[in-house]
Amino acid sequence: MLRIFGLLLVFLTSTLLLFAVWSFGPLPEGAKRPRFPRDLDGLRDLSSSLGKYEESHALYTLLLFSTAYLYKQTFAIPGSFFMNLLSGALFGTLRGVALVCTLNAIGASFCFCLSALFAAPIVERYLKTRIENLRVMVNAERDRLWLFLLSARVFPFTPHWLLNISSPFLDVPLRYHASSVFVGLFPYNFLCVRAGTVLAEVRSMSDVFDVWTLSELLTVSLILLLATKYSKKSHQMERKVSDHNVLHGKKCLEVQDKLREDCVHATREISCSNQVAKAIEKYCKDESYSVACPNRPTTTTEATTMTSTDGNKMIPFIIGGVVGVIVFIAIGIAIFCNCKKMKSAGEGAIADWTNE
Known part of the structure; x- marks a missing residue:
């Protein structure tokens, strides 16, 4: 019960912090506060408004984006695709990829620590079967653990939120967890950020992840997995x-x-x-x-x-x-x-x- 209370306390504190950054930042007269986009049209509107705003308030835009991204990653909230596109639209390819990869690793580490401290009752009750299946796989690859984690991160259909939450209970070291996220998610982040630089032409996820791109990601993941097995x-x-x-x-x-x-x-x-x-x-x-x-x-x-x-x-x-x-x-x-x-x-x- 104390762990559940601690998790709620951390969640409420983080939410208040994000709300404070969002509410009390400098805002031009007559402009509206930015809202998290629900679709690509909303993302284009947000990108347009923040793009103009970023020219005069670059540090605040970076702070708001980083806070929102870390909040999403820490509590395993979906939305990485939109955030990566927005990063490309705001910061360009090189800065956007570097920023997103870093925030991914930091946010996944926060999720790891939060899960280790407070999430044991939730994991035991709702994710027990999945954790047991993952434990069997991880124990089988214990001698080449980092390479196995890297292949899992490159694989385009991996539930990354589940890996972030369950890693503390699989005896995965934090350094392996963070470094595999930073390196393994680089292809996915690069594709999204690069597409974000031409956000006006992106109509759906298929414009970013076509059959050719997915097959390349699958090939890389398979090669890493075979290397692990060998x-x-x-x-x-x-x-x-x-x-x-x-x-x-x-x-x-x-x-x-x-x-x-x-x-x-x-x-x-x-x-x-x-x-x-x-x-x-x-x-x-x-x-x-x-x-x-x-x-x-x-x-x-x-x-x-x-x-x-x-x-x-x-x-x-x-x-x-x-x-x-x-x-x-x-x-x-x-x-x-x-x-x-x-x-x-x-x-x-x-x-x-x-x-x-």
Whole structure:
């Protein structure tokens, strides 16, 4: 009950803070207070009014936008699409993308902390089944957790609000949570912000997320997921070999102790290192068991195997990173060309209308 009360208190305090920023800011005479848009037409009107207002009150516009965005992210309120479009219309592509990615990561971190402190009763009552399903998936990818979270963020149909709320109960570190949001949502944010710079030509979400764009996002997510699976399989094989080496090493040491006891008992000598070394060498015939024969020096074959194993660990990360960068560049070029065509078409329509 105390946690519910604390959550309500934080919500009311944040709402009052947002209301204060919205109400007591400088307002030109005769102008109306901005309202959160419900559709694209309302977003265009808001963008037009704030665009003129931003020229004379840039800091207040930035403060109002940032406060509203963090409020939305902290309490998992839908509306990222509209806010990202508005960011592009107000701040341009570069500043808009940097601002939105930063606010996304900060807001998701606020949601993470708020959920960890107060949301346990709500999660236990309403999201128990979903949390259990997510826990199974996260535990299965625990060794490559950040890469798994990154692929989930890039995937265009992921319920990000659910990940933000449930991450504290899945033992996801906050640094993994925040960094995966910042990097993984970059393609989505870039597409929305870039489209916001030509907001007048955007009629629906399909103008921003067409079949080609969605397929590119799905491809990147699939590549990252496959890299996670490959890394996990490689790690499991290494762990299996390591466990086998340790087991074999213990057995070798037992044989070594037994041979030394027999040697001392038979020869009455305190040191039987030569005899034991020869006997243990016969037992340790497989050169791959470096742990099993600690007295035997590491061979060139073992060193090569160890080096290649370390290199194999980086293969999925290198492949995923290179392909991801290539696809991101392709997305940027495609969106830039489409937006340029849309802008040219809009300017042509305006020119025709002026001539008429």
